[in-house]
Amino acid sequence: MIIAGRVDLDDLPRICPLLCRKTNPRYGEGQTRAVQVGRVRFGGERPVVIAGPCAVESREQTLEIARAVKGSGADMLRGGAYKPRTSPHDFQGLGLEGLKILREASQETGLPVVTEVMDVRLVEQVADYADMLQVGSRNMQNYPLLVEVGRSRRPVLLKRGMAASLSEWLGAAEYIAKEGNLEIVLCERGIKAYPSGEYSRYSLDLSVIPAVRAETYLPVIVDPSHATGVAAMVESASRAAIEFGSHGLIIEVASDRLDAVKPKCDAAQAISPRTLRRIIHFIETRQEHLAENVHVASA
């Protein structure tokens, strides 16, 4: 029986010929195409850590967290100026003002910045301020938006739709690639799988990481913050993601000062700069061990 519209991984050469390994044998087995954002390289030896607030809420809050994540060893800054919120009555982000704050924080710390663009009419505006454009989970299949970011001059962080199959996710990435923009980093951020929502926000799909690496040459990172929704789970989810082959992490961080204002969004999943430091330390130590083992093996 053939089901109309059915897709599986065997269909990838048809769905995403530009991006899948089978149709691009020049990328050897396990070889990843590096995506460069300023001095930061996704898909290289060292996993990349992006960190920052969920949303840009004020200049003070953003600068404080930017300095803190820089101090913890992060490679890039995150923060939403345009926020996709479940309720239209909730804080929607500071918009253009938020982009200007991000630029300032980036200039001061030297960290390149990634921020979400939700609206096809705002791609140019966001690209003027950001080093990398984020397409969020809710917009993974917003095809006009994918085409527009594909035409932009910025690298793109493409989050996985919360109910998207791997074929659908790679098909979405192909829309960006088809416009000539191959600077794409994929991001697993948790999927809706029964019973997610009860004890974690989504279900972190660790097994998709080796699958992504097997099927495409694009780098893939993990968002342990939205995947779990629980600050206490972020560190172990981060370590697990790295062990599964993730090329990096994107993590939400909030100030741990006692008198700090509680974040307006996603406060329950924000970790402290100190926990971020531990995660980065784990990555660095692991890298050193790997390098030593290679050294010993080749001696």
Ligand code: PEP
């Ligand atoms: C975000 O990273 O700010 C975000 C809203 O994530 P997602 O699109 O994965 O929900």
Ligand code: MN
């Ligand atoms: Mn968030």
